[in-house]
Amino acid sequence: MTRRARPTTRIRLTAALCALTLAVGAPAVLTPSPPAAAEPGAAVVAEDFSAGTLPAGWRAVDGAWKVENGRLYGTSTSSAATNKITFGRHLDDFRVEATVRFESVTSATRWTALGLDVPADGTTPWWIATMRSGSTAANGLEFAERTTANTWNVTDTGSAPYAAGTGRDVRVAVEVHGSQARWFVDGREALRTGSLRRSADGGQALLVNGATVSFDDVTVTELAPNGHLRPDGSPLTVIVHRGASAAAPENTLVAQEVARRTGAHWIENDVQPSRDGVPFVLHDATVDRTTDGVGRIRDLTAAQLKALDAGSWFAPQYTGEKLPTLAEQLADLRVRGGNLLLEIKGAHTRDEVARIVEVIRAERMTGRVFVQSFEVDALRHTRDLAPELPLGLLRGSLDTDPVALARQLGLTAYNPSGAALAARPDVVRQLHDAGVAVLVWTVDSPAQWQALEQADVDGIITNRPAELAGWNAAHLQRSPATPSVAIASPVDGATLDRAQAPVPTVTAAHVDTVTLTLDGQRVATDRPLDLTALPAGRHTLRADAVGPAGRASATSTFTLAASxxxxxxxxxxxxxxxxxxxxxxxxxxxxxxxxxxxxxxxxxxxxxxxxxxxxxxxxxxxxxxx
Incomplete structure (x- = not known):
């Protein structure tokens, strides 16, 4: 199951968070283009093959495809033949899933795939999410493009938690939001990409290579466009602060390269204009701290900024590293991979924001840039000029009504500091219910990551991306923790009289719901018990908890005495x-x-x-x- 906007599929306890303390020239005229409409939850395809024939609209492009015994079978006799069957329609935001079984393979390297953007006639280029029968190999899972030159462009590789092998049903799914996609195996995310290049009309497909594979329960569901909400089974999104600022000079291309290798999903950097209007990547208002120069960035020309050394202050081996322009940073991301969480730093005029948007569009990166800012006006300008760009509002303290403000500004995410969120953890649920993601800054402690994960936040900006990526991997490998529940008050064996009105205190961990009953009758967990009408004698309070890994219960028996x-x-x-x-x-x-x-x-x-x-x-x- 996955979240929709906000598709609440389970209730997470947020008590753990309560204790968290965390710490060039004139701009072009831009024509806004509205984002594609979505119909979240609409089932575009739902096929169980019970009719015994190929479903209407399914096109066997090549190879042998047949329906038999309530399953669809595809056969490719060699690794040189990739056979396809296409179906569905073009969607910007969707989830495709299927039950897959390798019936036979020519070798463990052979594969099947879910087609994510495939023309109905199967012609190149097309994009797929691949699973080998030897799915635990380093490239057991892949996101890949078949190019117009009939070559492979494999953008991302990973491994599944177990080998698919042969004769075993595996439930697989991919969630796609524009250029972003997540690969799920049996309900858990195993791989992510931000490199899809989408067509205007490609639909979905199933593919087989060097194998006979059967498929069942194929569904395609249209999703709401906010792909930054964390689906069930997905880890926290890792956002690296100012590039890999703990390992390389911040906001430089070398820091970006280090960040790319840490497993981070997004790279966070800051943008400000030079005196002559060129957007540069720099955090501070001045160049004094991170270069060998002095002065305000807005007082220096692009040529002056490019002459500065932005690396030697950090370590001798980085001597000569330059301040990148936004265009240079985006070009590097486009060619070498990565997504940008771009903070518009400080107050910007509409023309200055327009120049930033112009650069993003010129570099063909609108699908891989997320704009955030503390400045409400900068976000309003961005929304007016480029409604296709997702927006996040940075906050050091929480607004009175974050949901209302998010709606007013058209936010994709509300991005508070960890300390601010700790004061009002219920804001996460409220924002999710409104379809708004929560990305928290800047958190470097595993204990705090744990609290934020339990609070259901969607992503974390951190100076320790490699550690957070590793923490995520370990977290996904763990089985769901066994639920536990206890009744702290009234304590078991207590003697009470009718003048008392105890409030039941229940502690629970790794649970979704807790139900409380008194002598078999349900009572509220947050209200005093009314003892005035109970008969004198023994009474039993019972708590029943349900969590992802099972159930737990606890009882407390008290005596109501006449006094x-x-x-x-x-x-x-x-x-x-x-x-x-x-x-x-x-x-x-x-x-x-x-x-x-x-x-x-x-x-x-x-x-x-x-x-x-x-x-x-x-x-x-x-x-x-x-």
Missing amino acids: PAGLGYVILTSGADADARTVLSTLLANGRYAELAGYADRHAGKRLPTALAAVVAADARVLAGN
Whole structure:
């Protein structure tokens, strides 16, 4: 199951987060182009092959394809033949999934694939997500393009958690959002790419190479366009701060190269204009800290900035490293791979934002750039000029109503500091319900990553991308933790009287839901227990928890004892008429418990409610020793 915007498929406990303390020339005229509309949740394809024939609209482009025994079979007799069957329609945002079984293979290197952008006639170029039968190999999973020259462009490789082998059903899925895609094996993300080049009309396909493969339960579902929401089964998105700023001089191309090799999904950098209007990648308002020059970036020309040494301050081996322009950074990302989380640093005019947008479009990187800023006006300008670019609002403290502001600005993500989010962790759920992702900055501690993961945030900006990527990998390898639940209050074996109103305290871990019952009747977990109407004696509070890895339960048994204080509280809050309360209170104060019981019996349903009279009479007789 995956999240839609916001497709809440489970409730995550956020208590762990509460303890988190985390710390060139005039711009061109730009014509906005609206993003493609989406119909989230619409099933475009849903096929179980029960009809016994190829479904309508499915096109066997090449090779042998047949439906038999409720499954679709595709056969390729050699590694030189890649056979395809196409179906579906072009979608910008979708999930394609299928149950796949290798029936036979010519070798463990042979493969099957889900076609992500394939013309109906199967002609090149096309993009696929591949799985080998030896899926635990380093390239057991791939994202790849078959080019117009009939060569392979393999952009990303990885391994599945186990070998697909032969004769084994494997549920696979790929979520696609424009140029971004995630590969899932049995519900867990195993590989991600940001390098898809999409066509205007390519649909979906199934492919086989050197194997006979059967398929069942093939579905294609249209998704909402926000691919930055973390689907179930996906790890935290790793966003590296200022390039790999802990290992190389920040905001440089060498830092970007190091970041690329850490396994980071996005590279975060800052952009500001030179005096002559060229967008440069630099964090500070001045060049003093990170170059051998001095002065404000806005006071220096592009030529002056390019003459500076931006590497020797960090380490001698980086001497001569230059400040990159935004165009240079984007060209490097386009050629060598990577996605950019671009912060528009400081106040920018509309023309300055227009120049940034012009560069992004000129470098053909609109599908791989995410714009964020602390400056609301910069985001408004970006939205007006380039509505196809996702937007994130950076915040050092939370707004009163982040959801309302996100809607007003058309945000894809709301990006608070870790410390700010710790103050109001419920904001994550509220933003997700509104279809807005949450990317948190700047967090470097594994303990804090754990808290944020449990809080369901979507991504983390960090100075330690390699460590976070490794933490993610280890986290995905772990089986879901066994749920646990305990009742801390009332403590087991406690004796209470009716004057008390204990609030049940339940602690739980690795659970989605907790249900609380008192003597089999459901009660709220956040409200005091009403002991005034319960019979004296033993009562059982039970907590039942359900988590991804199973169920857990706990009980606490307490005794409700008759006492003068408890009985006095019942009388005073009884709703009986004033005269009856006076008589009852007088009898109680004088210890005349037998008379008190008799009075309650005689006036039940008259001067005091029947249920109340029964409680008063029962407790009075206990106190009287009867």
